[in-house]
Amino acid sequence: xxxxxxxxxxxxxxxxxxxxxxxxxxxxxEGYDLPAxxxxxxxxxxxxxxxDLCAQKPDCKIISNVEALQGGKHNTFDIDGxxxxxxxxxxxxxxxxxxxxxxxxxxxxxxxxxxxxDGRPASSGFSGVKIYxxxxxxKTAQMETFADMGLDYAILCGDGFYNMGxxxxxxxxxxxxxxxxxxxxxxxxxxxxxxxxxxWDAPNKLIIxxxxxxxx
Numbered sequence: 001x002x003x004x005x006x007x008x009x010x011x012x013x014x015x016x017x018x019x020x021x022x023x024x025x026x027x028x029x030e031g032y033d034l035p036a037x038x039x040x041x042x043x044x045x046x047x048x049x050x051x052d053l054c055a056q057k058p059d060c061k062i063i064s065n066v067e068a069l070q071g072g073k074h075n076t077f078d079i080d081g082x083x084x085x086x087x088x089x090x091x092x093x094x095x096x097x098x099x100x101x102x103x104x105x106x107x108x109x110x111x112x113x114x115x116x117x118d119g120r121p122a123s124s125g126f127s128g129v130k131i132y133x134x135x136x137x138x139k140t141a142q143m144e145t146f147a148d149m150g151l152d153y154a155i156l157c158g159d160g161f162y163n164m165g166x167x168x169x170x171x172x173x174x175x176x177x178x179x180x181x182x183x184x185x186x187x188x189x190x191x192x193x194x195x196x197x198x199x200w201d202a203p204n205k206l207i208i209x210x211x212x213x214x215x216x
Contacts, residue, residue: 016107026048027049030211085103091163101133146177158196182207
């Protein structure tokens with residue numbers, strides 16, 4: 001099964017069941033030693049884009065806000081079976097034309113559905129773990145559509161200074177309707193703050209501290 005390792009601040013690492021490694025917004029903490037297959041950068045602030053921290057495979061792909069917003073739209077990518085969908089991210093400190101969040105589907109596989117009774121070809125869909133990585137943002141209009149996606153995890157910022165605060169982040173968690181909600185980027189210039197995380201009044205809350213890894 002896939003795993004998530006939290007480095008601190010807005011940085012975390014995903015490892016798929018088959019060992020592929022994805023870093024999201026590298027900057028804080030430790031745990032950058034596993035060679036990356038993919039690095040995601042939500043925007044170009046210095047506390048989100050330190051890609052040189054990450055060990056990288058020779059064919060490592062990097063998708064930043066630049067690629068994610070190429071052509072003036074939020075793009076989607078399939079990186080060897082890992083699906084990436086760029087989504088809105090913005091607030092007074094973050095320009096929507098320069099910032100994105102990501103919906104990441106990892107450990108995906110094509111699942112055939114039952115053949116319809118009228119003899120038409122069977123359709124197929126994707127299974128996998130679906131993770132929303134908010135990047136730096138406040139509540140966005142697009143979040144209203146996320147509940148239909150059946151997200152497994154929503155990883156939300158909530159420092160209340162550069163981004164939305166804990167109350168708004170809890171409102172977003174309720175709107176998104178993920179099975180599990182994780183708060184990160186919870187205090188400016190700090191890896192984490194357990195006391196603040198405990199105060200977060202979100203449904204299905206998981207608290208993960210730096211250097212902790214969970215199975216998804």
